Amino acid sequence: DTGVSQDPRHKITKRGQNVTFRCDPISEHNRLYWYRQTLGQGPEFLTYFQNEAQLEKSRLLSDRFSAERPKGSFSTLEIQRTEQGDSAMYLCASSGQITGEGNTIYFGEGSWLTVV
Amino acid sequence: AQKVTQAQTEISVVEKEDVTLDCVYETRDTTYYLFWYKQPPSGELVFLIRRNSFDEQNEISGRYSWNFQKSTSSFNFTITASQVVDSAVYFCALRIGGTSYGKLTFGQGTILTVHP
Numbered sequence A: 001d002t003g004v005s006q007d008p009r010h011k012i013t014k015r016g017q018n019v020t021f022r023c024d025p026i027s028e029h030n031r032l033y034w035y036r037q038t039l040g041q042g043p044e045f046l047t048y049f050q051n052e053a054q055l056e057k058s059r060l061l062s063d064r065f066s067a068e069r070p071k072g073s074f075s076t077l078e079i080q081r082t083e084q085g086d087s088a089m090y091l092c093a094s095s096g097q098i099t100g101e102g103n104t105i106y107f108g109e110g111s112w113l114t115v116v
Numbered sequence B: 001a002q003k004v005t006q007a008q009t010e011i012s013v014v015e016k017e018d019v020t021l022d023c024v025y026e027t028r029d030t031t032y033y034l035f036w037y038k039q040p041p042s043g044e045l046v047f048l049i050r051r052n053s054f055d056e057q058n059e060i061s062g063r064y065s066w067n068f069q070k071s072t073s074s075f076n077f078t079i080t081a082s083q084v085v086d087s088a089v090y091f092c093a094l095r096i097g098g099t100s101y102g103k104l105t106f107g108q109g110t111i112l113t114v115h116p
Helices: none
Strands: A005-007 A010-013 A019-024 A031-037 A044-050 A053-057 A065-068 A075-079 A088-095 A111-115 B003-005 B010-014 B019-021 B024-026 B032-039 B046-052 B059-061 B064-069 B074-079 B088-096 B110-115
Touching: A005 A088, A010 A019, A019 A088, A019 A111, A031 A075, A044 A065, A075 A088, B003 B088, B010 B019, B019 B110, B024 B074, B032 B074, B046 B059, B046 B064, B046 B074, B074 B088
Parallel strands: A010 A111, B010 B110
Antiparallel strands: A005 A019, A019 A075, A031 A044, A031 A088, A044 A053, A065 A075, A088 A111, B003 B024, B019 B074, B032 B046, B032 B088, B059 B064, B064 B074, B088 B110
């Protein structure tokens, strides 16, 4: 399977604990995105990487959230001191160059987070 | 700012009926891209179609067809002869050109249930 892969698919954690999600984009894609989706809502943009550079962050991304893409390949999204409001599905997506087919953004299956 | 409105929260049809999902968008940019994604219960957002703002030609792909009308800022999606496997949440999304870095703005989604 050469699509976007995310790990873990599901995570249940206690409030206050830290969690980390990993995303492996489609191999030739240099652009990587994180989105968050809560029940009954469409996905909301969190952050964007072009290669290893984090070029944009949403105001939704509080100080407890940090994303990295150290070698321009896989990415991690860490949430520190989780709160119940962090419960959501975290979606990773990737795309190629901005022109032509690169305009299409492909999503992974998401990582469900439940904070209890 | 960009906005996407999917006025239909839920649609229920019987198999073999035709169904149209509405999407209205708002943007001041002249270059933009419109998308439809399908989200089955597994959670993955499955790409269906991308349309450029300068290409109003409608498209048909099997039982799926899309009607893009810039005059009404609409990008509607029709499923002909619906099947149970079409049951999912469908999202319309907008991305502007230029330095948007590929950030997508999603609608709230339409839950489609096709009954046998």
